[in-house]
Amino acid sequence: MINIAIDGPAGAGKSTIAKKVAAEKSYIYVDTGAMYRAMALFLLRNGIDPDDAAAISAVCHEPDITIEYREGVQVVLLNGENVNDSLRTPQVSDMASRSSVNPDVRDKLLELQRELARKQNVVMDGRDIGTVVLPNAQVKIFLTASVEVRAKRRYLELVQKGMEAELSDITEQIKERDYRDMNRPVAPLKQADDAILVDTSDMTIEQVVEKILLIIDDRI
Numbered sequence: 001m002i003n004i005a006i007d008g009p010a011g012a013g014k015s016t017i018a019k020k021v022a023a024e025k026s027y028i029y030v031d032t033g034a035m036y037r038a039m040a041l042f043l044l045r046n047g048i049d050p051d052d053a054a055a056i057s058a059v060c061h062e063p064d065i066t067i068e069y070r071e072g073v074q075v076v077l078l079n080g081e082n083v084n085d086s087l088r089t090p091q092v093s094d095m096a097s098r099s100s101v102n103p104d105v106r107d108k109l110l111e112l113q114r115e116l117a118r119k120q121n122v123v124m125d126g127r128d129i130g131t132v133v134l135p136n137a138q139v140k141i142f143l144t145a146s147v148e149v150r151a152k153r154r155y156l157e158l159v160q161k162g163m164e165a166e167l168s169d170i171t172e173q174i175k176e177r178d179y180r181d182m183n184r185p186v187a188p189l190k191q192a193d194d195a196i197l198v199d200t201s202d203m204t205i206e207q208v209v210e211k212i213l214l215i216i217d218d219r220i
């Protein structure tokens with residue numbers, strides 16, 4: 001099977017890029033962040049305190065989190081319910097960032113991610129795909145952009161959806177999430193030794209997609 005790993009910080013453009021690359025190659029796009037978000041939604045709905053690691057470990061094996069593809073779109077099912085539309089709120093983002101430091105949460109989602117990549121050609125995006133989940137991926141990309149550019153992108157995304165947003169708050173949230181994602185003891189965000197760095201700060205989406213397609217064609 002062909003496995004393409006795309007890792008990087010929040011707002012680097014991973015999901016937009018990974019989705020387009022997958023469509024071009026007719027591979028399946030796997031958004032692992034959405035799985036951590038589904039877990040976060042479960043924890044929030046159960047009133048779990050994000051700083052209570054023991055409580056998170058105690059309940060994180062309970063939810064059934066699965067992925068289905070409906071007309072090419074990844075649908076995340078939490079205990080059978082399609083939760084795609086509930087995964088992008090700031091509360092879920094914050095809980096996902098906090099609860100994903102928990103090794104029990106990571107263990108539970110790791111198996112699901114590996115199984116998806118065993119069965120089909122995938123473009124999988126996340127934080128630890130090239131380093132932990134798919135260390136043998138044929139192509140590994142580390143996608144990044146400056147904090148300012150990433151904050152602006154997230155801000156525009158929220159405003160376009162009609163949500164209230166403050167650029168300075170988003171910048172602070174992104175810095176906080178970067179710090180947490182990069183400094184956690186288990187599976188921190190970092191560039192794999194054999195990953196190719198792509199800085200998207202001054203690139204259009206089309207340019208990034210084209211660059212990654214060239215890298216894939218070169219390797220496979």
Ligand code: DC
Pocket residue numbers: 010032033034036037093096097098100101125126127128129177181
């Ligand atoms: O990519 P995203 O913003 O949807 O991810 C949500 C959170 O999940 C993010 O703060 C870090 C965590 N995450 C992770 O720890 N490992 C992954 N492979 C993907 C996401």
